[in-house]
Amino acid sequence: MDVAIVKYNAGNIFSVVHALNRLGVDPIITDDAEQLAKADKILFPGQGHALTTMQYIREHRLDEIICQLKQPVLGICVGQQLMCKHSEEGDVDCLGIFDVDVKRFTPSVNKEKVPHMGWNSLTALKSDLYKNISEQQFVYFVHSFYVPVCDWTIAQSDYILPFSASLHKDNFYATQFHPEKSGSVGEQLLKNFLDL
């Protein structure tokens, strides 16, 4: 199976590569339109700032390339946020695949810490992406911005308020958490994605 990872200016994609290697897949990392178009599966991972990553994506015309992909695509962490319409992080318009805006976590009276960092549980699971994954399993999050629960939510988590841990529309999938760092649950999710 040909698996490609979208190359852009976001950090920490090594761990995604390692996680795929552990599943017996050797991904290519590329920003080339042709190579991306012919891959069977595409991952769009990364950590980074929405504004600086979106600027890079536009400059390199990756926005058009990503939106036109027809095969299963999995956005991870900032990847999920960039697939939404707009982000409060840097007040920037994003790819608009999911018609929902990314918000900043605001601590409630309980003075929750931001970023939301650590292991949190998943609920309201839908879609084949969560095959063989049961409710209340824990996955690893690190983020200060979140996608509200919306029509495309296929998994929820709760921190300050319920939010979208995962999204799906057509061939586009996304997770706010890091499956590559989420132990056996994350491994199952990546396996499910490769099986789509």
Add this chain to the structure above:
Amino acid sequence: MLAKRIIPCLDVKDGQTVKGTNFVDLRQAGDPVELGKAYSKMGADELVYLDITASHEGRKTFTELVGRVAANINIPFTVGGGINELKDVDRMLSAGADKVSINSAALRRPELVNEIASHFGSQVCVVAIDAKLVGNTWKCYINGGRIETEKNLLDWAREVNDRGAGEILFTSMNHDGVKTGYANEALAELADSLSIPVIASGGAGKKEHFKETFIQGKADAALAASVFHFGEISIPELKLYLKEEGISVRL
């Protein structure tokens, strides 16, 4: 609900795990990658690898080890020891570490915290603080607890919080290796004063100590080494116990 984290710490010297009691008397405790894998399978939430090698050759060995850990382990891990400047951070992240822990280097040049946060993001930057209660004051120490500084714990923790640290790893030198519980009073004071998570370190001897540090100490995570390495506390049993005690843990 966000889970409280259990973090085994692996001190590494010349490619092998060791653990000191009160910072001296090193004992061997196995291969770092195999040990990390075993902890991950047992349900550890995160791992910390501390390089306690001094030599240049040892540093190279440690970087290679970080690469092997990244390839083999599917939970987050932090690396520390010998990180003095941005290029050290870059080297560790490029090798596959999720976070870096800085200690003496931050006390010597606090701007390093700002630099790491702006280059790589706050989530990458764990500031480790070794402090000792001297009279009524918690004094911060550098060089593995050998040199006392002018800074006190609470002021320094607030400062690095403001400079962009992502987490505080507080080791009480009074409690480390003694196995009578964590420094919960100081930990609770930190938790109430900071907007970032606090990891408790130093003093774990039995399961109850973890419960106490999560409740009385208000810690977000608890780190321990020898009680895990020598099998005195099993992580699966510890987590079941904490769950029964009403603490949110990942099972």
